[in-house]
Amino acid sequence: xxxxxxxxxxxxxxxxxxxxxxxxxxxxxxxxxxxxxxxxxxxxxxxxxxxxxxxxxxxxxxxxxxxxxxxxxxxxxxxxxxxxxxxxxxxxxxxxxxxxxxxxxxxxxxxxxxxxxxxxxxxxxxxxxxxxxxxxxxxxxxxxxxxxxxxxxxxxxxxxxxxxxxx
Amino acid sequence: xxxxxxxxxxxxxxxxxxxxxxxxxxxxxxxxxxxxxxxxxxxxxxxxxxxxxxxxxxxxxxxxxxxxxxxxxxxxxxxxxxxxxxxxxxxxxxxxxxxxxxxxxxxxxxxxxxxxxxxxxxxxxxxxxxxxxxxxxxxxxxxxxxxxxxx
Numbered sequence: 001x002x003x004x005x006x007x008x009x010x011x012x013x014x015x016x017x018x019x020x021x022x023x024x025x026x027x028x029x030x031x032x033x034x035x036x037x038x039x040x041x042x043x044x045x046x047x048x049x050x051x052x053x054x055x056x057x058x059x060x061x062x063x064x065x066x067x068x069x070x071x072x073x074x075x076x077x078x079x080x081x082x083x084x085x086x087x088x089x090x091x092x093x094x095x096x097x098x099x100x101x102x103x104x105x106x107x108x109x110x111x112x113x114x115x116x117x118x119x120x121x122x123x124x125x126x127x128x129x130x131x132x133x134x135x136x137x138x139x140x141x142x143x144x145x146x147x148x149x150x151x152x153x154x155x156x157x158x159x160x161x162x163x164x165x166x167x
Numbered sequence: 168x169x170x171x172x173x174x175x176x177x178x179x180x181x182x183x184x185x186x187x188x189x190x191x192x193x194x195x196x197x198x199x200x201x202x203x204x205x206x207x208x209x210x211x212x213x214x215x216x217x218x219x220x221x222x223x224x225x226x227x228x229x230x231x232x233x234x235x236x237x238x239x240x241x242x243x244x245x246x247x248x249x250x251x252x253x254x255x256x257x258x259x260x261x262x263x264x265x266x267x268x269x270x271x272x273x274x275x276x277x278x279x280x281x282x283x284x285x286x287x288x289x290x291x292x293x294x295x296x297x298x299x300x301x302x303x304x305x306x307x308x309x310x311x312x313x314x315x316x317x318x
Contacts, residue, residue: 017176019214051212058173058181062246 009118012064012139013130016055016105024052024135029107030158033075043074043160053162056103056137068164071099075107078150078157086117089142089163099163102146103139106132107158111151116144132159139164169198171207172244172257174217180248180257183221184211219250221257228273241273263306277304282311 016024025048036043043049057068078084090098104114112132120126130138132148140146142163150157168185175181184207191203204215211218222239224231230238241256242248249258256273266275282302285293292298299317304310 019217022214047212054212059175062175062179062181 009141009144011116011128011130012060013137015133016052016135016137018051018055022051024048024055026107026135029075029160033077033107033158033160036075037077045073049073049160052105052160056105056139056162057164060139067167068101069167071163071165073160073162076148076159076161078112078148078159080150080153080155083149084147086145086147088145089161099142100166101139101164102142102144103137103162103164104132104148105137105160105162106134107160108155109134109157109159110155112157112159113149113151114138114146115149116140116146118144168223169203170221170223170243171203171218172221172248172250173207173211173213174219174250178250178252180244180246180250182246183244219244219257228271263304265306265309277311278309279311 018024028046028048029052032044032046032049035041053070053073061067089102106112109132113129114132115127115129116138117125117127132138148157148159169188169191171184171186172180173182173184186203186206188198190206191198191200193199193202200220201215203220204218207213207218208215220240221244222230222237223243225238225240225243228238228241229235241254242259244250244257245259247260249260251258251268254268254270256270258268258273259275262275263277265278267278269276282304285300285302289298289300293300297317298315300313300315302311303314305312
């Protein structure tokens with residue numbers, strides 16, 4: 001008897017463990033998210049963002065042996081007690097130009113929960129919940145719908161989203 | 168062209184970059200690793216001490232030119248290699264849990280030494296392509312097992 005895995009749905013998550021004194025400048029990312037939201041402009045590429053993006057791509061390649069190519073990046077601000085609508089980063093009628101993976105990074109978050117929906121063959125609508133913390137990332141297939149909840153009443157949550165293709 | 172390994176946590180190599188030799192010249196015009204490290208820190212957002220120069224032409228402490236005195240840091244660093252600062256060697260991934268470092272050859276050795284040599288008959292059968300004899304390490308039994316992959 002043999003088994004062949006045709007596809008898998010995997011989540012990748014963890015902390016961004018930069019070298020000592022080289023932490024990701026989350027204040028800069030937070031400020032860039034705020035500016036891009038206020039001015040309704042694209043999230044700007046910066047040296048600080050590049051540090052984060054390079055770390056993620058290189059470590060995913062090192063640990064799991066596949067290469068990520070950036071598609072889009074943006075930041076979101078979630079109000080206290082806000083729950084987003086279900087989010088999906090692929091265009092079902094344009095899968096060719098849709099990303100493979102969605103990555104969420106906790107820039108400044110508190111009590112921020114992510115629920116990711118998935119299907120297990122005929123068992124539809126299953127979900128997996130994770131808490132997104134500061135300096136933590138969660139990456140999952142972009143075909144999975146998800147939503148975020150800001151589960152406290154005091155502060156805004158700043159979340160960076162990056163989408164990737166893989167080769 | 169110089170090559171530098173980018174180290175991550177626990178000395179694991181996460182990337183290898185090339186650097187133009189002119190970018191690692193010191194004030195005296197001599198190639199200096201620390202100058203290259205500083206250049207890479209500036210241009211690649213990663214701390215200088217975590218860039219370690221590696222030799223593209225070195226493998227198991229031998230140099231491709233045949234002049235082994237030019238061998239540098241044991242092996243060319245590949246992604247996933249481990250930097251061993253104490254022995255000044257880049258180690259490839261450990262093939263089996265029981266294998267041990269051989270710092271002379273910059274390679275991993277089985278705890279019972281190398282695999283036995285094939286007999287003349289086995290060699291001739293391999294040459295004739297009727298068999299494909301080789302020894303493979305059996306981690307459970309800690310032994311070299313003779314296998315014929317063509318059987």
